[in-house]
Amino acid sequence: MAAARARGNVGGRPTVVDEKILRMARDMLPNPENSITAIAKMLGVSPGTLYNHIPDLRELRAGGIPQQLEGAER
Template sequence: MSADTASRTLKSRAGSHRPELDRLWDRLRHGDTVVVWRLDRLGRSVPHLIDQLEDLQARGVGFVSLQETIDTTTPGGRLVFHVFSALAQFERDLVIERTSAGLAAARARGRVGGRPKKLTEQQTATARSLYESKTMTVAEIGRVLGVSRSTIYRGLEAKWKK
C-alpha cells in the first residue's frame, strides 16, 4: 500500500480530550482511510460521530468500521453514512422543536427564563430617584444597593425605555 492509501487504525480513550485522535487528525491526508473496530471508537454520540465522519469526507479520507461493516469508500457505505447523517439531523431538529415548544409553554404560564434581576422594582425606582436628584454618583448608588455601576445603568436604561 502506498502512503496515500494506507489504512490507519484508531484507538481512542474515554473522555473529552483525546490526544491520539487529535494526532491522527493532524496526520490524515487525502486518500487515507481511517479504520476503527467499532463506531463508538470514533464518536461518543451520534451527532459527534456524524461530525467526525463529515470532517473525514470533506478531507477526502475514507472510513471503515469493522464491527458495523461500514466502508465509506464504497457506494453502499456512503449510503449508510448518509442515512446516519439524516437521522442525526432529524434528532437535532426534534430537540430544537421540543426545546422551543417547552420555552413557549413556560412563557404561556408566565415563567421568564434567564438570570434573575439583581435589582427589584423598588430598588430600581430608588436608584432612578437618587440618580435624577444628582445627590449621589452612580458608583455610590451601586455601593448603597450592593450592585455594580453597570447594573445600575442597566436598571436605569430599562426604566427609561418603558
C-alpha cells in the same frame, strides 16, 4: 422554549432590581456627591445594572428632566 413559556418558565437569571431599588437610585442620582459606583454599592447592585434599568440615567445625573417627563408636564 414555547412549551416552557406556556408552563410559566421564562428562563434566565432572576433580576435583583425592584421598584424600591430603582426609586432609591433615582432619588440619589441628581446629587453630585454620589457617584454611580457609590450608589450602586449602597444598593447592592453593579453600576451596569443601574445603567441597564434606568434609561434616562445620564439626564437624571445632570439634574435635568427626563425626556419622557418633559412632554407630560406641558
